[in-house]
Amino acid sequence: SQKIEQNSEALNIQEGKTATLTCNYTNYSPAYLQWYRQDPGRGPVFLLLIRENEKEKRKERLKVTFDTTLKQSLFHITASQPADSATYLCALAFSGGYNKLIFGAGTRLAVHP
Amino acid sequence: NAGVTQTPKFRVLKTGQSMTLLCAQDMNHEYMYWYRQDPGMGLRLIHYSVGEGTTAKGEVPDGYNVSRLKKQNFLLGLESAAPSQTSVYFCASRIAGEDFFGPGTRLTVL
Numbered sequence: 001s002q003k004i005e006q007n008s009e010a011l012n013i014q015e016g017k018t019a020t021l022t023c024n025y026t027n028y029s030p031a032y033l034q035w036y037r038q039d040p041g042r043g044p045v046f047l048l049l050i051r052e053n054e055k056e057k058r059k060e061r062l063k064v065t066f067d068t069t070l071k072q073s074l075f076h077i078t079a080s081q082p083a084d085s086a087t088y089l090c091a092l093a094f095s096g097g098y099n100k101l102i103f104g105a106g107t108r109l110a111v112h113p
Numbered sequence: 114n115a116g117v118t119q120t121p122k123f124r125v126l127k128t129g130q131s132m133t134l135l136c137a138q139d140m141n142h143e144y145m146y147w148y149r150q151d152p153g154m155g156l157r158l159i160h161y162s163v164g165e166g167t168t169a170k171g172e173v174p175d176g177y178n179v180s181r182l183k184k185q186n187f188l189l190g191l192e193s194a195a196p197s198q199t200s201v202y203f204c205a206s207r208i209a210g211e212d213f214f215g216p217g218t219r220l221t222v223l
Contacts, residue, residue, distance in 0.1 A: 002207065004155065008153070008215075032210060034210075034212070036214075039161040041217075042216060042217070043117075043205075043214030043215050043216050043217050044156070044203070044212075045214070046211050046212055046213065046214075049210050049211065089158075091154070093210075098161070099210070100157075100158060100161065100171065101158065101212070102155070103148075103155030103157075105153055105155045106155070109178075
């Protein structure tokens with residue numbers, strides 16, 4: 001069965017540093033991968049989408065890489081700020097069924113001043 | 114645009130009671146989804162719809178039913194609630210690979 005793994009432990013970093021979150025998957029050939037931000041008590045908010053034929057995508061301070069050989073995506077936040085503190089979810093879409101999403105459990109990021 | 118809205122925000126049910134959760138979107142999206150989110154687990158897909166009048170089962174459909182009579186609304190029903198259905202429920206709609214989530218409904222079944 002498909003499995004998506006994100007670091008279950010919280011990531012604590014200092015303001016201004018680059019945060020790097022990992023998403024690994026098995027038994028899967030996704031059509032694309034998404035990253036979301038979720039704040040406590042709120043719904044996920046879409047951040048970035050990267051397709052299987054893309055290696056890297058950038059949006060402002062965010063960068064996502066996608067290695068289909070390693071079956072891994074890395075999500076980077078450069079020049080991190082306390083306002084970036086949240087839980088970040090990765091989700092994979094597979095083309096066999098209307099691009100239904102499978103989500104990882106998320107990694108909590110805490111950026112300290 | 115209000116985006117995706119969900120009603121109610123909170124609900125407490127007793128085992129065996131029924132209820133309907135309403136999801137509405139004003140973005141004219143074809144695809145809509147219902148998920149549940151439990152602690153330590155990823156969002157799990159319950160049911161989804163690819164257009165008005167269509168529904169399909171997701172990963173965890175047992176104990177739930179859905180209807181999509183109007184394009185803008187996607188209803189999730191619990192016919193006989195069980196404590197295992199205590200969860201936070203999220204609705205989402207999609208356009209061009211970007212999914213928009215509602216604020217969630219926190220449901221407790223006693």
